[in-house]
Structure formats: C-alpha cells, structure tokens
Amino acid sequence: MSAETFDLTARDETWVKRVLPVLKLVARTYFRSEVRGMDKVPDGGALLVSNHSGGLMAFDVPVISVAFADEFGADRPLYTLAHDLIFTGSGKQIFGKVGFLPAHPKNAVAALRSGAATIVFPGGEWEALRPSSQSATIDFHGRTGYIRTALEAGVPIVPIVTIGGQETQLFLNRGDTLARILRLDKFLRTDTAPFAFGFPFGLTAHLPPNIPLPSKLVTEVLDPIDITAEFGNNPEHDEVDQMVRKRMQHALDDLARARRFPVLG
Template sequence: MTTDTIDHAVRDETWVKRVLPVLRAVAKTYFRSEVRGMDKVPDGGVLLVSNHSGGLMAFDVPVIAVAFAEQFGASRPLYTLAHDLLFTGFGKEIFGKTGFLPARPRTAVRALRDGAATIVFPGGDWEAMRPTSQSATIDFRGRTGYIRTALEAGVPIVPIVTIGGQETQLFLNRGDGLARLLRVDKLFRIQSAPFGFGFPFGLTPGFPPNIPLPSKLVTEVLDPIDLTAEFGTDPSIDEIDDVIRKRMQHALDDLARNRRFPVLG
C-alpha cells in the first residue's frame, strides 16, 4: 500500500481511544499544555491551519488532537495531513489508524467533503526546524495549497497557533544548506537539517536526536474564516494567505509577549 492509497477510512476509533490517554498524559503532564478556544471549531468539514514547531518530534500535533477529543469526543475524527516519512514501514498502519493522512490535496479534499475536521501544517518541516530565535514567527515558505484545498472542498478555515515547541531544544540554524549537502531534500523532501543543542547529547548536527525538553506549550484557536463570505466568489489566493498569516502572526505575538520564561512558560 502506497501513501497515495491511504484514505481516511483507515482510521480506527477503537485504536484512537487507546492512544488518547497516553497522548493526554504526555501533553498535560510533560508539556503542561494549555489550549484555548477549541469550542470555536464549527461542525462538519473544516480545515484547521496551524504553525508547526519542535523539529522531527513536534508535539503540537498530539496537544491539538487531545484538546480536540476533549471538546468533541473521540468519535468525531480529526485527520492530520503529514509528511510521507510517517507512512514508511509500520508507520502506514500505526499512523493511518490514528487519523494521519498523506499531505495530498485530493486526500484532504475527500476527507473534508465527507464532513471531517482536518488539520494541516503548511510550513511543514521547514517551519518545524526553524531557528529557536524565530520561534514566534509564522513561516509557510510561500505555500498556499491549503487555501485551494479549503476552497475546493467548500469548507471554512480555522487558524491555530502554538508557542513553546521550538524551545523543546535549541535549534541553532535553519540547516537548509546541510539538507542539500546530505541530499535529504531530494531523497526525503526534507528541507532543513539544523544544528541543535539539547539533552542528553548536547550539540548535534542535522537532525537533533535529543530528548525534547518539557517546554510549556500554549495553543490558541482563532475564529473560523468563511472564505466566500469574507473574500467573495472569486478570491485572490495571495490575499487570503496574507490575511490568514497576519492574523496568526498577531495571535502568536500575543502568546510570545505573555510568555515569561523559555521552557517554563
């Protein structure tokens, strides 16, 4: 089974209910997660659009998933559009059963048209492995496919921002040069291979294998955006993207201003 053949029918609600308590314990205890505004997510198909932080072990995904399940119950599916690497080997079954889908427009549109909530991280690994000094910066690298997906499916967009993920270890640089040198950009479609500093291995090149620090993760869910109502029947993709990123940046700036200390929150 290739990643192109994985669809949302693979999700196993029984499996999700088994995994959720573990994710909840990690999110609530280790990362002291705080999620505000999840009740703003409307019923039916909706595209959640979030920033992404924490490198290859980004924990903003389970934090949002736990809060979504607490608000709506595990019976309401939340699908996560993810990088192909998650579906290699046993990942096809494990992540597929918990609601992960390959980040393909047609896959997302199918789930959304069937009335499912779906979350996408347009910045992907590029944003998740940005320098820690840019932890309060929204960076989608010009990717606007999420807007076309929402328009094609005819669903609203709900922006989400999280602070704290880029403090789970110290990302010292972007690492795009090293990614090209190692050819992981060609082999695995990974655009960044930063130097990182953390526990227990200290300074590590490429893909920091250190254990994530227990940085407090704070998430804010913003108001839903009805694209047709706000931007008309023939909207400009660039205009919508600019508005959404500005709203997300404003919310992330507020979270950053209220953050007293790194890691501690």
C-alpha cells in the first residue's frame, strides 16, 4: 500500500483503548510526563505541530497521545504522521491500528478534512537525533510542508513543545557526515547517524538503540494559529514557518529555564 492511498479506517478504536493504559503507565510512571494546555486544541481538524526528541525511541508521541485521550476521550481520532520505515512488514498493521499514517501530504489532508486532529513532526529524525547540547533548539531542517498542509485542509496549527527527550541518552553529534558516507539518505531516508552514549550498549552509532533513561518529559501546548487570519489569504510559507518556530522556540526556552537538572527535570 502506498503512502498516497493509506486507509484512514485502519485506525481501530478498540485497539487504541487497549494500548492507551500501557502508554499511560510508561508516560506517567517512567517518564513522569507533564502536559499543559491540551484543552487549547480546538474541535474538529487541527494540525498539531511538535518538535521531536528522543532518538530512535522517541516517546513524545505516546506522551501527547495519552494527554490528548485524557482531555478529549479515546473516541476522538488522533492521527500521527510518521516515517515510512515503521510501516514495513507487520508495522503497517500494528501502527495503522493506533492511528499512524505515512507522512505524506495526501494522508495528512485527508485526516484533517475528516475532522481529526493530526500530529506532525516537521523536524523528523533530523531533530530527534540532534546533539543533546541542542536539546532546547527547534530545528525543522528547513521543512515547511506542514504550512501547505494546514492551508489546503483549512485547519489551524497548534504548536506543541516538549523538553527532556534528548536527555534519554547522551547524543554526542548529529552524524550527518557519517550518514552521507553510508548513503543512509538513499537506503533509510535519513540524514543522520549520530554517536550516542547510553544503556546498555554504551557508545553506539545510530544502532543498536539504547534503552531510554527515565528523563522527565514536560510538554506545553500553545495557542492555535489561524494562518489566514494572521497572514491573509496568500501567506508566504517561509514567513508563517518563521513565526511558528519563533513561538515554539520561546516556549521551549521557558521550559529549559525551568528545568533544574538533566533527566530529573
């Protein structure tokens, strides 16, 4: 099944309700997650635009999903746009049942026009695998497609920021040079292959993934952005993107200043 024809009905509400208690246990107990402002997400279709943290085992998706279900109930659909690789093999059935969609514009627009909230991480693996020294930095790697998606679907953007993910292990570099040498952009569609230090494998280069440390994850949902109301009917996408990232960076800076210790929060 191609990304362009992925079926929204693959999401299984019964399956979601079975998985949510497990995700909640991990989010609330292991990562001591704290989510503020989820009530700001408006009714109907809304594009949730978030920074991405935590490497190959990023847990910002479960944290946001649990908080969303707590606020609106598991009956309200929430879709997550994700890398094609997770849909290989049995991943298509497993992740499709809990609302994951290949990160293709047609999938995003279809989900949003159906009235569902949809999460996108514009920075993708580039941001999730950034050095720990840049944990409080918003970096979408120049990707602005989410602006076109929101405009085409006619929905607001809801920015979300999370801090703590880059403390689940010590990411030493981004590894973009190594990724180019290994041609990972061609084989895995990734521009990064960072060296990271964690448990139980110690120093690794991308793989195998270490078990995340129990870093406290703090998430804040910002006020919705009506693009046409703020920028008119023919907005410059770069200008909108700059504004979105500026607001997210300001909020992330506030979370970073309030954080007293790495991992502990």
